[in-house]
Amino acid sequence: MDYLLDVQDIHTFIGQYHILQGVDVHVPKGSITALLGRNGAGKTTTLKSILGLTPPRQGSVRFAGQELRGLAAFDVAALGIGFVPEHRAIFRDLTVEENLRIAERRKGDYARKQAFIFSLFPDLQRLIGLSGGALSGGQQQMLAIARALVPDNRLLLIDEPSEGLAPVVIEHMMAAIRQLATEATIVLVEQNFLVASQLAETYVIIEEGRSVQAGAMRDLVNDKATIHRYLGAA
């Protein structure tokens, strides 16, 4: 099968620690894939390894057929990979508009995507002149996702989008992510299994730095034993 993102047996070290010890992630084009696992399993490191922020020492990361290993993070991003980090990583001292404009890869990106972004997140239009630091947690998360939409990204890596958000905001966020899936392929790291299971079509479970199971989400939802074993949820 032809995958948009094909991660094979990557090994990543942070300092002297061997964090990823063989992770495989195969992401079909146009899908939403969830990376699941307990805290500290290596999900975020997997995303960072794909992006080149913590480059893997071994293995292969191919995006649309191109090898990403060895490329700098800014070169990886320039290929059309957007990243929405956890903790609503926006720029607090920049205004909402500046946060969006800074993501332009080509001049005019923001102007072209403005209408789509504001249709997904109408609140942002109202808050356009405020500094990022003045936004609420939910608004910051929306801004972080909106920022990844400004350039023409073919792949979006979203880390813990529901973390610390109120249930009503999570609903809104999920609707937005579903809408995003019509524009780009999505890889999602999500601690909240309920959210992940409602959004993703495929999944990969990472346990102690290794990918231990992968498949269709509809199968996992019915596999209570696996959920309990690896995710601690029932």
Added chain:
Amino acid sequence: MTANLSPSLWRRWRGLLITLAAALLLPFVVGLLEGQPPTAVLANSAGVSKFVQGLAIEVFIFALYALSYDLIFGITGLLSFGHAMFFAVGAYLTGALIKSFGLPLWQTLIWVTFASVLQALLFSVVLPRVKGITFALVTLGMASVFHLMIMSRELGEFTGADVGLQGMIKPDFLNPATERLRLYYVALALLVTMYYLFKRFVDSPTGRVCVAIRENEGRALMLGYNTFRFKLAALLLSSFAAALAGALYAIYQPIISPHIASLGFTVTALLIILIGGVGTLQGALVGALVYRLLDFGLRRYMGESASFVNGLIYVLIVIFLPYGIVGTWRMKSLQLRQGWAKIGDAIPWKPNDGAAR
């Protein structure tokens, strides 16, 4: 509603324009207050006006130097402990080229510009490899080597070693003794031009990326920015401004003292922007004014105890104005405007309603 909160162009610049007008008139106003006619001020006659011009030139030099530090530390987030070297290279090169090689000022300034680019490139060599405190220590190491070089006897012929560089013949048209008023306006024009250039840089997309790098370099990388290029741009501009401030210092001061290459002089820049407000640019101007006037005033009236009181005041400023004078002012005025806006929204009627009826 939020769009109304963003200041208009006039509101953004009016404070600076009023300050500029005051600075332009200052020599004549001080002269008039002391009974000196404008013709005497224009003729650079001795008096309080000439003294104040000298003090103001020192403030402009400090302001330009602190402005250059604010760009790399306050805006881009690069903590450098070697910034004094940027200033000292400008000062010593100007002094040595004019004194020992007899170069005219314009040629000297070309060399100073060239040297400022070189030293920024030297600092940038370590940029991709070290960050944070490590970068600060590496830059301190480079500046310390330069400090030792200018203090060395081997180069004493050009630098004056530990005594400092003396006997530089000042350019006639900017001689601080005979043409102080002109030097005052040249220094003011240089400061205003550099401030405007810095402001344009910070407000440009490149400057916004520098702010993003300060906040979180990793995020800027993830957006596809080669952050090294932006940090290098900030270093180049900063080095150029600091070297120009150094050149101005060499022209104004009778002795180029080696302390301007020391860690203490970098701390001076840090202190000035802490007083004024880190990352605000305007803070460098306000901080330089407060720093120099406090130092001058306290030394005049308190003699040896001035340093102690000075230090105490700085500690109090940092404790009670953690965002500096400009930073705190901006924060409080924003809170005030937001408060008024909320009160305005809460009132069911508006003052204009009656008039409309």
